[in-house]
Every structure is written in structure tokens, then in C-alpha cells.
Amino acid sequence: MTKSLHNFPDFIQTAWNKSGFTSLTDIQERALPDQVDNKDMIIESPTGTGKTLAYALPALSKLNPGIKNAQVLFLAPTRELAMQIYEVCQKFTENSGLSGASLIGGANMQRQLDKLKKKPQYIVGTPGRVKELIQNKKLKVHDVKTIVIDEADHIIEAGFNGDVEQVIGATLKDRQLVFVSATINKKTEDWSRKLAVDPVVVKVQKEAVESQVTHTFMVSDYRDKVDNLRKLIRHTPDIKAMVFINSSMKMDEFASKLEYKKIKLGVLAGNSTKQERQKVLNDFKNGKIPVLLTTDVATRGLDIPDITHVVHFELPEDVKQYVHRSGRTGRMGKEGTVVSLVTKAELSSVKKWTAKMNVTLQKQNLEKGQVVIEEINKTSYNERGFKQDTKVSQQKTSVSKKNRESDNKRS
CATH class of the missing domain: 3.40.50.300 (P-loop containing nucleotide triphosphate hydrolases)
Structure with a gap:
């Protein structure tokens, strides 16, 4: 006490x-x-x-x-x-x-x-x-x-x-x-x-909590984002992911494509009824569904524990919104992963936001059924807003259990 x-x-x-x-x-x-x-x-x-x-x-x-x-x-x-x-x-x-x-x-x-x-x-x-x-x-x-x-x-x-x-x-x-x-x-x-x-x-600030969160991105054409999300879900053990979409108009389309691929998920939109919202939230909290598709408006004020991943399926408007979404994983000092699904044109925004937050941004790939994280050059911004690159050595880290075990045997 x-x-x-x-x-x-x-x-x-x-x-x-x-x-x-x-x-x-x-x-x-x-x-x-x-x-x-x-x-x-x-x-x-x-x-x-x-x-x-x-x-x-x-x-x-x-x-x-x-x-x-x-x-x-x-x-x-x-x-x-x-x-x-x-x-x-x-x-x-x-x-x-x-x-x-x-x-x-x-x-x-x-x-x-x-x-x-x-x-x-x-x-x-x-x-x-x-x-x-x-x-x-x-x-x-x-x-x-x-x-x-x-x-x-x-x-x-x-x-x-x-x-x-x-x-x-x-x-x-x-x-x-x-x-x-x-x-x-x-x-x-x-x-x-x-x-x-x-x-x-x-x-107060959130420095201690954010230090446990890994910020990553995956690059693809917009039409391939759904497939990348499906692969991420399939190849990440024990995932509990909150996936952010900017407009509820596209929610049903994305949900249908994922469900067709046998992905269990729930949809939380601003126009959901009270009963629908409560059932989806309970199923997500209790682990019956591993993925929750939602908008920022629909999740205001929600506190859902033990979220392993926050996925920016569509990018937020600004760094403030990025921080707010990302803060739903890695809570109270626990580990968490943020994944931004981006096109080549969108990547610069994520690099800029994470640099301003002074966190390392890493590239995430899917190789032979495994999720592989690769550190990239970190770009920081000086007081006048100009880029200044800091070289960071590249390293690949698999987050799959099987790969971690094989790495331990080799060492």
C-alpha cells in the first residue's frame, strides 16, 4: 500500500x-x-x-x-x-x-x-x-x-x-x-x-508509457492495404488490434473483405446502436474477436485494456490525432505496436510525426509467413523545422514465436 x-x-x-x-x-x-x-x-x-x-x-x-x-x-x-x-x-x-x-x-x-x-x-x-x-x-x-x-x-x-x-x-x-x-x-x-x-x-506527460511502444509502417498501394492488414492479423500471435478508419462509410466494405478471408472482427461506427456497440465492445474486450474496426469518433473516451496493436489503416489528420490513437496500446507501461499502413505518398507524414515525437520509426515486412521489423534511418527536425538525418544501422527482428526460438538456438 x-x-x-x-x-x-x-x-x-x-x-x-x-x-x-x-x-x-x-x-x-x-x-x-x-x-x-x-x-x-x-x-x-x-x-x-x-x-x-x-x-x-x-x-x-x-x-x-x-x-x-x-x-x-x-x-x-x-x-x-x-x-x-x-x-x-x-x-x-x-x-x-x-x-x-x-x-x-x-x-x-x-x-x-x-x-x-x-x-x-x-x-x-x-x-x-x-x-x-x-x-x-x-x-x-x-x-x-x-x-x-x-x-x-x-x-x-x-x-x-x-x-x-x-x-x-x-x-x-x-x-x-x-x-x-x-x-x-x-x-x-x-x-x-x-x-x-x-x-x-x-x-503530466506520457514518456514512460510511450517508451514501450514500437512504431512501424508497411508500404503498399491503397488497394492492397486490406490484404496487408489480413496478413498482419494472420501472422501475429495473440493479436488484439484496434484498426482506425477515417470514415464510417468505408467500414462495411473493408469489414466484408476481411470477413471473406475468414478474419474475425467487430465494427464500431458512430451510427451503431447502443446494443450493437455494447456487444462488439464486450466481444473485443473478452477476446472473442481479435480485431476492432473503428473511427476516432466512435472510440472517444473508451478504455480497452491490453490492446497489442493500433493500426492506422487510414492516416489521421495530424500528429495530435496520431498520438491519441497510438496511445491506446502500450498502456500503463505495457508493450505495444503501432502500425501505419501507408502508400508511398503518405510515408513522409508518418516519418515527420514520429520524428517530432522523438521515437524511432521502423519498417515492417511480411517474409515467409513471418512479421519482420527493420529499422530505418531516423529523421529528426530541428527547431526551425528543417530535416536533419541521423544514421541508424539496419537490423531485422522477427516477432513470430517460431523465429525467436530459432534465433535463440543459433546464439
Whole structure:
């Protein structure tokens, strides 16, 4: 048990130990004390750095079992993210006598009203549904002491900031506000500061996590990308890949071609129904399907553990989007691989992005049924944006189990 959690309730300490965690991440170490002291906060921490626990643990630690009303509100821009937060809260309030409720848009209203009759002490929901229930006097918030707004930048992008402001306005002025996001731009920070009172700003980088991720590319004509993806899936043992496509219009076409080649996969698009999304996500998380085809919009806020590969089937718009997608593998210090399927014309973009990130880019080939990685010359960019090449010796590394075993015998 880490010292920072010694003063937390026993149920949190028990859940922490049961989870197998041995130490706090950087964002947890830096964000916990000020939240425990009830300070308003703005937290920026990349995907995969443990930020959910960074805000959930201090909020849950202050819940009073004797007060049978909502005391903490967690707001999220998507149903999926809200449910993930709810699952974390359930896990860390086990055997505590505390209860919670998920209030998300698109779900059955009567069931949510039934949950509220049980007087939950914490609420996890989407801004529109929470606002609606408050306005209809079904959700009482006079005992709310903490409001956490997760993925604050996406809240603004989706146009939910007005709903959030109305939820905040319905609570007493001495409540604590915590704004959290993987990336906080000026617009998001200005909005957060407008609502918060002298907020403490904590921002962390993701250096330790990214060091475990291998960035690679495969070159082909656009029409051959599907076949390269099929080969990658076939010849990579125990793959669990999230494949990004820019437009949902092409998803069915690509999925049909892969399924014709007997590749098991799921499709997560922005127009998927709630039931379709939940089934696909559960099948992917549980390993029933090794590949998930998706768009950036469809995966906002999702936290899926143990993804081995992120595949940029179609390139993102910029380096920021590349980093965000790529961050879904190699989480919490685990190893991961990023594969960009590119045409010759697209390769320069990937080289430039990885150089700016100061990571090595490697070429990936398929040779005799094996995936082979070959390091290329690394191109960096100076402060004025001009290329400066650094020579790197070439070496080939097979990632197939069979090849690793033969290499060991030769050595």
C-alpha cells in the first residue's frame, strides 16, 4: 500500500490491494493531495496514465454513508465512458455500504428513476440526462460536494458544455470542481477557469508509457492495404488490434473483405446502436474477436485494456490525432505496436510525426509467413523545422514465436 492512500477508507485500500497495484502513477501522485484538500483542479493526463483513479479515489474517499443523497457527480461525454467510470467506482466501493447509479442518455428512463429511489451516494452520467433529471426534480444535488468533468475537451466539442454549466449551477457554490482531459487546449482551459475557483493545474506527460511502444509502417498501394492488414492479423500471435478508419462509410466494405478471408472482427461506427456497440465492445474486450474496426469518433473516451496493436489503416489528420490513437496500446507501461499502413505518398507524414515525437520509426515486412521489423534511418527536425538525418544501422527482428526460438538456438 502506497503512503498516499494510508488515510483513505479501508474499502478503498482493500480494493487497491486486490487490484494488484503497487505504486501510484505520476498523475495520481500529483493530483490526489489537492483533491483531498477540496481544491478545484484542472488535470491534463494522456490516455493510459491512470487518470480515472486519479480523480475517482479522492472523490469516493469523501463519501458519507450516513447521507442518503448524491454527494459526487461524475460527468462524461459518452455513454461508454460513463459506464467505464461507473465500473471503476463500483469496484472501489465494494463492501463499503455506498451505492451509485449510472444515468446515461438513451437508456430507459424508468429504470434510472428506480435507481434514484434507492438514494445512491455517487452518480455517473452524461450531462444531458443528469441535467434533465435535476430539472425534473428527480435528482437532488444539494448534498453534492464534488463534480468531476471527464474528457472536458470532448464535452465542449460535442456541445455539452451548456448542460454541464446548468448541472454545476444547480449545486451549492462551495462544491469542488475537477476538470480532466487527455489533452487540454486553451479553449478548454479558459472554460474550466471560468467555472472553477483558483484551480490547481496539473499536467503530466506520457514518456514512460510511450517508451514501450514500437512504431512501424508497411508500404503498399491503397488497394492492397486490406490484404496487408489480413496478413498482419494472420501472422501475429495473440493479436488484439484496434484498426482506425477515417470514415464510417468505408467500414462495411473493408469489414466484408476481411470477413471473406475468414478474419474475425467487430465494427464500431458512430451510427451503431447502443446494443450493437455494447456487444462488439464486450466481444473485443473478452477476446472473442481479435480485431476492432473503428473511427476516432466512435472510440472517444473508451478504455480497452491490453490492446497489442493500433493500426492506422487510414492516416489521421495530424500528429495530435496520431498520438491519441497510438496511445491506446502500450498502456500503463505495457508493450505495444503501432502500425501505419501507408502508400508511398503518405510515408513522409508518418516519418515527420514520429520524428517530432522523438521515437524511432521502423519498417515492417511480411517474409515467409513471418512479421519482420527493420529499422530505418531516423529523421529528426530541428527547431526551425528543417530535416536533419541521423544514421541508424539496419537490423531485422522477427516477432513470430517460431523465429525467436530459432534465433535463440543459433546464439
